[in-house]
Amino acid sequence: MPQWRGASVGIEEYVWAPPSGDCRKLKGTVRVDWDSAANSAHVVMKYRGLPRRPSIRRTEGVDFFPDPFHEFPKDFDNGVYRLWVIQGADPVVGTFYYDPATLELLGSQYDFPDGPPNGGAVIPVNIPLFTLSGSNAFEPDADGFAVHEYTIPYDNLQVESGDFSVARISYVPFNLCLGQPAAPARGQARPYVTPWLPVGQGPSFKKLLHSGIAFDIQLENPLDATAPGGNLPYVFGGVAFVGGPSFQGGIPNGQRFSLSSQIQNVSPIFNPVPGGNGLGCYPYLNEPHVSATNHCAP
Amino acid sequence: MTLLKNTSFAIIVSVVGLASVSAKADSSSNGHLRELFDDSARYSPILDFPQRVGSAGDVVRGRSTFGLLADSNELDRTNALFTGFSTVAGREITSNGKVCATCHLPQFQYGLPPGDLSTLFPASDPFFDVTPESGADPLGPGLLRDHGLVGARPGRFNPFLAPDDPFRQVLIWRKSQHLLNVVFTHGLLNDGRARELIEQARGAVFNHTQNSDDRFDDITNGTALNSQRLKDMAAWEETLIDPPELKALLDPTDPNHQALIDNPFATVSLTSAAQRRGEQVFQQSCMGCHNMPNVFSNSQHQDNKPLVTPPSYGHVMDVGVAQRNKLHLEVGRYDAATGARHTIVLPLVRQDGEVVRYPVRDDVGAAAATGRYEDLYRFKVPQLRRIGQMAPYFHDNSAATLEEVVDYFNSADYNHSADGRQFPIHLNAKQRSDLLEFLRVL
Numbered sequence: 001m002p003q004w005r006g007a008s009v010g011i012e013e014y015v016w017a018p019p020s021g022d023c024r025k026l027k028g029t030v031r032v033d034w035d036s037a038a039n040s041a042h043v044v045m046k047y048r049g050l051p052r053r054p055s056i057r058r059t060e061g062v063d064f065f066p067d068p069f070h071e072f073p074k075d076f077d078n079g080v081y082r083l084w085v086i087q088g089a090d091p092v093v094g095t096f097y098y099d100p101a102t103l104e105l106l107g108s109q110y111d112f113p114d115g116p117p118n119g120g121a122v123i124p125v126n127i128p129l130f131t132l133s134g135s136n137a138f139e140p141d142a143d144g145f146a147v148h149e150y151t152i153p154y155d156n157l158q159v160e161s162g163d164f165s166v167a168r169i170s171y172v173p174f175n176l177c178l179g180q181p182a183a184p185a186r187g188q189a190r191p192y193v194t195p196w197l198p199v200g201q202g203p204s205f206k207k208l209l210h211s212g213i214a215f216d217i218q219l220e221n222p223l224d225a226t227a228p229g230g231n232l233p234y235v236f237g238g239v240a241f242v243g244g245p246s247f248q249g250g251i252p253n254g255q256r257f258s259l260s261s262q263i264q265n266v267s268p269i270f271n272p273v274p275g276g277n278g279l280g281c282y283p284y285l286n287e288p289h290v291s292a293t294n295h296c297a298p
Numbered sequence: 299m300t301l302l303k304n305t306s307f308a309i310i311v312s313v314v315g316l317a318s319v320s321a322k323a324d325s326s327s328n329g330h331l332r333e334l335f336d337d338s339a340r341y342s343p344i345l346d347f348p349q350r351v352g353s354a355g356d357v358v359r360g361r362s363t364f365g366l367l368a369d370s371n372e373l374d375r376t377n378a379l380f381t382g383f384s385t386v387a388g389r390e391i392t393s394n395g396k397v398c399a400t401c402h403l404p405q406f407q408y409g410l411p412p413g414d415l416s417t418l419f420p421a422s423d424p425f426f427d428v429t430p431e432s433g434a435d436p437l438g439p440g441l442l443r444d445h446g447l448v449g450a451r452p453g454r455f456n457p458f459l460a461p462d463d464p465f466r467q468v469l470i471w472r473k474s475q476h477l478l479n480v481v482f483t484h485g486l487l488n489d490g491r492a493r494e495l496i497e498q499a500r501g502a503v504f505n506h507t508q509n510s511d512d513r514f515d516d517i518t519n520g521t522a523l524n525s526q527r528l529k530d531m532a533a534w535e536e537t538l539i540d541p542p543e544l545k546a547l548l549d550p551t552d553p554n555h556q557a558l559i560d561n562p563f564a565t566v567s568l569t570s571a572a573q574r575r576g577e578q579v580f581q582q583s584c585m586g587c588h589n590m591p592n593v594f595s596n597s598q599h600q601d602n603k604p605l606v607t608p609p610s611y612g613h614v615m616d617v618g619v620a621q622r623n624k625l626h627l628e629v630g631r632y633d634a635a636t637g638a639r640h641t642i643v644l645p646l647v648r649q650d651g652e653v654v655r656y657p658v659r660d661d662v663g664a665a666a667a668t669g670r671y672e673d674l675y676r677f678k679v680p681q682l683r684r685i686g687q688m689a690p691y692f693h694d695n696s697a698a699t700l701e702e703v704v705d706y707f708n709s710a711d712y713n714h715s716a717d718g719r720q721f722p723i724h725l726n727a728k729q730r731s732d733l734l735e736f737l738r739v740l
Contacts, residue, residue: 004651088606182516183386186457212606247607248339248600249670253651258458262608265497266456268465268669269608270647277651295385 001215001244003028003047006273007251008086008214008243009286011171011259012191014063015240015273016219016283018051023281025049025144028242030083030215034205036154041205043135044149045083045217047242050140053078056219056239063285064238069105069174070193072234076221080137081146084236085157087131087166087203088212088245088262094129094194096172097122103176103296110168110194123176127184129168129194132235133202135160137222157202165202167235168194171263171289177296185260189289193235214257216243240286253277260287328671331649332716335672341613342601345559345591347548349494349604349611350481355526355533363531365397371404373397380503384514391514393507395424398499398531401448401474401506408538409476410446412689412698430509432469434634437627445625445695447471448506452491452667455504455513465669466511468642470661471627473695476688479681481536481548482590484599485612488693490678491667493604493611495532496525540684541565544592562591566740576736579729583707586721587615587679594740596679609668614676618715619706620661621675624696629658646671661694675716686738700737704730 005026006015017023028047034040055077058064064074097106097116100123107117116122133152136159140146150160158165171189173179180187203211220237244251251257254277255270262269274284361368365378378397383390400423402408411418419425425442432438432449441447450472453465460466472488486492492501500518508514520527539545543565546554558564562585568574580588588594598613630639642658648671656662656671664673677693691697697706708725712718725733 088602180386182519183457183513186386210602212602247602248610249335249649249672250338252647252649254653255647255651260458261456262605264457265605266458267453267491267609267667270669271458272653293388 001030001246001250002253003030003215003217003242003244004251004253004255005242005277005281006240006256006286007253008216008245008257009240009259010169010191010236011185011189011286012065012067012288012290013218013236013238013240013286014056014058014283015256015286016054016056017275017281018054021280021282023277024279026242026277028217030244034154036206039154040151041154042149042151043083043085045135045147047081047140047146047217048144050081050144050146050242052140052142052144053080054219055079056221056237063283065190065288065290067191069107070191070234070238072237073221076237078222079219079239080139080222081217081241082137082220082236083135083148084216084218084243085133085208086214086216086245087157087208088214088247092129092131092168093126094168094170096125096127096192098125098176099123105172105174105192108192108194110197125176127170127172129170131157131166131203131208132169133157133159133166134236137220154205156200156204157208158199159196162199164196165199167196169235171259173292177294178292179295180292183264185263185289186292187289188292189260189263191238196235212245212247214243214245217241256286258287260289329716332672335649335670339613340601341598345547345597346550347481347484349484349599350536350548351495351529351532352536353533355529355531355536357530357534357537359527360530360532360534363398363527364402364534365399366404373399380507380514380517382517384512384517386516387510387512387514389512391508391512391517394427394430394509396427396430396506398502400425402477407476407478407540407684407688409478409688410474412446412695414443415446416443430506433509433632435469435632437471437632441471441627446473446690447625447627447695448474450505452489454511455501457513461511464642464644465666467631468644468658468662468666469629469631470666471629472661472693473690475680477535477538478540478688479544479593479595479683480538482544482593482595482681483612483678484596485610485614485678488677489610489664489667490612490614490676491609491664493607493609495535496528499528499531499535500525544683547592558592562589565592568736568739570735572732572735573739575729576732576734579725579733580736583723583725583729583733587717588682590681593681593683595681610664610673610676612678614664614673614678616663616675616716617677617707617718618675618711619692619694619696620663620677621715622696622706622711623660623694625694627661627694629660645669646674648672663693682737682740685740700734704733704737 026049031044033042058074095109138148170192172192173188178188219239256273275282362377367374379393381393428438486498492498519525546552547558590597600607604611630641644656646654646656664676691703697703707723713722
């Protein structure tokens with residue numbers, strides 16, 4: 001599958017661009033071969049034109065919004081890359097708990113595995129979840145080339161290191177007054193991420209394929225690149241770079257798959273990457289849904 | 299390149315380098331990119347219907363929501379109007395009185411009959427209110443009355459596009475499709491852009507009942523948040539099956555299921571030699587596309603869940619009908635202030651990443667929804683049971699009779715079209731006659 005900058009990006013993710021403003025040389029592919037009999041899925045990524053050890057600088061309130069349900073650093077240097085394997089849709093539905101007095105999000109069933117907080121005095125809301133898994137961190141050589149490959153079990157998706165299976169992510173209102181249940185992408189939809197789940201809770205590769213599969217490489221800080229599994233204090237760094245989903249025709253270079261359109265069921269399902277992927281490309285925040293109409297306001 | 303389609307092992311296409319090339323807009327390049335696009339589709343080899351609502355919907359409620367009485371085919375609007383205050387639209391939603399059964403009439407295989415439709419309803423009937431679909435366009439009333447065509451803008455209710463975005467503005471004229479055997483269709487509406495009946499129903503309510511581009515998902519969903527009202531309607535539409543034996547195709551545990559797959563003509567009753575010869579002609583000339591056994595729609599669909607797949611979910615094809623534009627349908631945007639008609643220019647994206655600014659001069663088919671250049675002029679492959687009772691034909695009602703349909707597929711217009719080149723048809727007079735005999739008894 002060809003990989004293009006901005007092609008497969010989540011809501012409120014920052015899509016980085018090289019400081020040179022030249023995205024023409026970026027190119028990548030991901031190939032997956034699987035063998036159910038041998039219980040293996042082999043992932044090979046090849047990239048060229050990747051800037052080595054880039055720095056990320058974001059501005060709070062502009063292209064960075066603190067997220068209590070998915071904390072990660074706003075700025076960092078010497079960035080490393082990681083591939084995310086994304087399950088497009090899944091029958092997994094998570095229960096989210098809201099405070100009945102303030103209508104603020106308290107967390108989900110993944111944060112409160114022993115049952116809802118407040119002694120059960122919560123407003124439970126069911127919301128679909130996407131599934132993420134990933135590679136270890138890697139970085140390109142001095143010429144911007146990178147090849148990274150790994151093998152995981154076919155019957156149970158897990159991260160490259162084998163330390164965890166998957167994490168679930170969704171886009172939810174942090175306050176019910178800002179949500180729009182009948183049209184979620186038109187209300188507040190902020191990233192929410194579960195903790196990493198133990199091995200054994202991931203879908204099979206077969207299920208992954210039938211649910212739609214997407215890939216994205218992201219940038220993150222190299223806090224502990226030598227640790228098993230690389231840097232896994234959080235699920236993703238909120239900085240997307242090069243990726244692509246696998247549906248018919250893929251996403252052509254210079255276009256971005258719109259998760260908001262997917263959620264709202266409207267088409268076209270893609271639209272142009274702001275600034276394009278040529279000379280003069282620039283970073284942008286993808287489809288933020290931070291603010292929304294307050295339905296509780298008088 | 300590793301092809302995705304028809305493989306159960308080792309996917310993930312590699313078309314490296316393609317997107318960095320600025321392709322020339324010549325026909326050979328277009329054909330090459332179209333092949334790449336088609337090869338990237340991973341169609342399921344299994345005859346299944348993952349888009350079904352099934353038991354998730356209530357058939358009785360669905361019939362009522364569709365606008366029909368429980369015990370007759372009489373129109374009943376009691377539960378079929380979508381009105382009330384919408385928090386999504388931020389306003390009160392009113393209806394012009396149209397319900398689904400207004401244009402999908404039970405006595406005409408849940409579609410519209412041929413001929414002058416002014417004889418069907420009184421002039422005051424909501425049926426003739428075309429303002430929601432085509433605004434002030436003066437072509438609207440006549441195209442509905444004389445040809446059964448209604449205006450539609452595929453991107454009209456996309457809230458993420460500016461109101462003047464060409465994808466929201468592009469207008470096409472399409473027939474009211476017959477709903478018979480709709481459960482066997484992968485990809486709904488004439489261009490296949492709706493992946494589930496729920497999507498189709500929601501879009502129809504938005505498009506036919508109000509004069510603004512506002513969405514009101516909360517009203518169409520009903521009181522539940524899970525689109526229950528639309529699911530009910532979809533579940534009922536899924537029961538519109540004829541002949542009834544086709545139901546076995548939906549259920550792999552049905553004792554007749556495999557028999558219907560093994561014998562694609564098991565439910566077709568042929569009584570003459572000409573009909574039997576026509577069946578042979580059909581097998582040789584038509585089943586490249588009409589390959590769903592016993593239904594004769596197209597069985598190909600993307601190998602995953604419908605809503606995971608952006609349109610098109612089913613296999614849509616370009617057979618040249620739209621470019622022929624036999625009725626000379628005008629698709630430019632009508633300016634009520636000046637009376638002028640302006641050509642819409644769609645920014646269609648090719649597989650190589652090039653954006654082609656495409657002036658819309660006829661119905662561009664699936665491309666108006668998907669935004670893909672390779673989807674130009676593609677339409678859904680319709681089912682063919684009871685086809686003799688479903689005139690007029692094609693998405694634009696441009697063929698009045700089955701004879702006209704067969705003659706079209708026997709013509710240079712078809713054989714020079716993108717999919718006509720893949721599936722050429724050349725019939726002699728006897729084959730033509732036999733095929734018609736067969737089609738009439740389907």
